[in-house]
Amino acid sequence: MSRGPSARRPAPAGNHHGIPDATVARLPVYLRVLYGMADRGVTTVSSEELAAAAGVNSAKLRKDLSHLGSYGTRGVGYDVEYLVYQVSRELGLTQDWPVLIVGAGNLGRALANYGGFASRGFRIAALLDCDPGVVGTVIARHTVRSADEIEEAVRKFDVAIGVIATPAAAAQNVCNRLVAAGVRSILNFAPVVLNVPSDVDVRKVDLSIELQILAFHAQRRTAAARLFDLPPGGDLARGIAARGLPASPAAASPNGRSGRGARAAAESRAVAGSGSEDDYTTGAQAVGT
Amino acid sequence: MSRGPSARRPAPAGNHHGIPDATVARLPVYLRVLYGMADRGVTTVSSEELAAAAGVNSAKLRKDLSHLGSYGTRGVGYDVEYLVYQVSRELGLTQDWPVLIVGAGNLGRALANYGGFASRGFRIAALLDCDPGVVGTVIARHTVRSADEIEEAVRKFDVAIGVIATPAAAAQNVCNRLVAAGVRSILNFAPVVLNVPSDVDVRKVDLSIELQILAFHAQRRTAAARLFDLPPGGDLARGIAARGLPASPAAASPNGRSGRGARAAAESRAVAGSGSEDDYTTGAQAVGT
DNA sequence: ACGCCCTTGTGAACGTTTGCACAAAGTCGC
DNA sequence: GCGACTTTGTGCAAACGTTCACAAGGGCGT
Structure with missing residues (x-):
């Protein structure tokens, strides 16, 4: 209902229900990890282990699980099967x-x-x-x-x-x-x-959005690296020469960038571009059968 | 970057990078909307319009854009082309x-x-x-x-x-x-x-995670809609579950789900599940041959 | 030139999420 | 039965994000 760019919550239906949205978004991850553990025969898991496997902080995991109830055993941890059931139930996965x-x-x-x-x-x-x-x-x-x-x-x-x-x-x-x-x-x-x-x-x-977010961080990283005047390995330049750029006159705009090895600027497109080819769901050619 | 122990916090200097993550996550949405407007020949847009098109609150949009600089004109709004360029640049999309x-x-x-x-x-x-x-x-x-x-x-x-x-x-x-x-x-x-x-x-x-989050909200919705049927779970399952119920927690909840019409329960799977069929990326059969 | 009206940009209040640190509560060895 | 040890569950404070409300600033008509 919220979380992420798809958020749309003008008036009602606020989060006055029990479980925080951030927690709900993580429960499926825990569930997947728990399934994996159950498969490997693990019967009990501590918050530390489960958190590590899910890629989160253990305090966060405990707080998340505490929203479902007190399903752990102090000094021991959580019963994997039991927890799988509880999380599944909370997420509504016990129904079809x-x-x-x-x-x-x-x-x-x-x-x-x-x-x-x-x-x-x-x-x-x-x-x-x-x-x-x-x-x-x-x-x-x-x-x-x-x-x-x-x-x-x-x-x-x-x-x-x-x-x-x-x-x-x-x-x-x-x-x-x-x-x-x-x-x-x-x-x-x-x-x-x-x-x-x-x-x-x-x-x-x-x-597309995910790629753009990655690009933002990647750009920041390379910008930071550039401050140290990172020696641009020889192969970087070679990479540029190697690929046949499809027609990128790249009428360089007011900035000569040189990210990870000079990358062809494509700013004319960035500004003028328009393109209504925002369909990655198409590709409707004949099914191979 | 992987959130976590990577960043120390010796200095309480807020955001150790310029733009908040939440903002970065929304910029691509704005960008897409802006491209659409440019295509339709729109040259100027107000924060109100842009926000509506992007599905966010206008104050949020203005604050987001303010992190890039002051690219708007008071009393008028934002120049679409200019803003496209600025957002693109900030996201690192002006390079290839x-x-x-x-x-x-x-x-x-x-x-x-x-x-x-x-x-x-x-x-x-x-x-x-x-x-x-x-x-x-x-x-x-x-x-x-x-x-x-x-x-x-x-x-x-x-x-x-x-x-x-x-x-x-x-x-x-x-x-x-x-x-x-x-x-x-x-x-x-x-x-x-x-x-x-x-x-x-x-x-x-x-x-899978997105579906599960949807299921959570959907369940909540239907649960709220049937205030009459059953008490809101919770201690119900806890009672039956008690302790190690390795075999069939599933047998415990075929209660009346009357939400949106009777739905076939699939609970045994929910727990026994396991399955290493977590691959929606497979399906690698022959291509066009 | 001037004042009106419109929209941006932002300070401040408010809500949510994270992470720490520790008491409570259980197990295990003896 | 008891003390030592382990791990959960949570109060609290800081960080982060959202929303409100409004002053600052700019265009436009007269």
Whole structure:
């Protein structure tokens, strides 16, 4: 409901419920680690171990778990199986969640083939696409159906969670139809900001944004390294020469940068650029079958 | 950068880097919206409009932008083109970032076909996979190369950002090799917690976690909607669970879930689960052949 | 030139999240 | 049965993030 750029919480439904959002976001990680431990036969785990495996601070982990109740044993730790159950229950994974996937491009296919999907309480109810060339094909044992059937599928399978894996241009429309059909939880892979009523929970997964955040930190790192006049290894320069830059006149703007080894500036694009090619969900060529 | 013990805190000098993380995470969203506006010919935008389009509060937007400098004009708003340039520059998108993708399953293919990839300063340097059946095939104009060439590719293309789109089991190994080869920014799609040195920046994109967070809120919503049915769990499960109930905590909760119509319980799985099917990055069947 | 109106930029209040440090509460050896 | 040891659960304070509210500043009409 909040967390992240998809946050949208104008008025009500604040976090007056028990568990902090930050904690909820970490519970699935703990759960995954716990499953792994259970698989390896581990029966008991301390907050220190579990925290290390989950990549967090142990105090944070204990505080997180304390929101679910006192399920540990002092001097010993937590019972893995018991904790798995408690976390699963808190997350609502002890019930079955039929999920509707709209968009059967590369991404939709990747999702449909995701094994962990079915294994944790989520089940693909249906897979829809609007491309007549894809409708009717079988992906991961599901026959792709027409996107016209959104409302019907939601009703028929009692879908509570919708996944939008369509191109950006189609996303809002699909979203509107999902919401109108009664879906209140949406996972959006399309690179657009969806407009929804305040009682709808949208979470966004966006490759492009993550890359840009990485780029920011990478840039800072190299900028810092440059202060020490880091010796730019010979191979860096060679790397530049080696790759055939696709046409980058790079009419250098007011700044000559030289990041990790001089990187071709592409600022003309950055400013003039426009590009409505924000679709990584497309790639709808024929299925290899 | 991996949050944690990496940063000491001798001096209470607030943010030891200029821009708050929360702001950095939102800048790409603003940027996308700005591009859309520029495409539509909008030349000037107010914080109110931009905020609405980006799905945030206008005060937050102004504060975010104020971290980059004073690029607005009071009484008027922001110049779209100028702001695009400033945000791009701040994010480091005015330079070219060669990206290495490891794993050419469905997800890797979806990424490779993502148009927005190349359009914002990111360029696919190479696409690797370890499946001999995939190596040599062409995806989005890139010939898939062997995963053995990680080190070589990083060196040759001066790769700064690595994308891990492999099955979970292979992820840590690939990660180690990327780091050893000098990559300091990693985008991980595999559902595992990667272990990296503190100077490596890892970002995770995890479908399963997002779904689980959605499920939590959805459950809460339906639980609230049925105030009548049952007392809000909690001590219920604790009673039955008591102590070591290795076998079937599942048998304990087939209570009336009447939320959005009866849903098939799948609780035995929720606990017994295990499963190493945490790979939504697989699905590496033949490509177009 | 001047005053009105609009929007930015920001100080300050408020809420959330993190991390420390330690008492409470349990186990284990003897 | 008891003391030493281990680990949980939590009070507290600092760090971080969000939101409000408004003064500062700039354009525009007259």
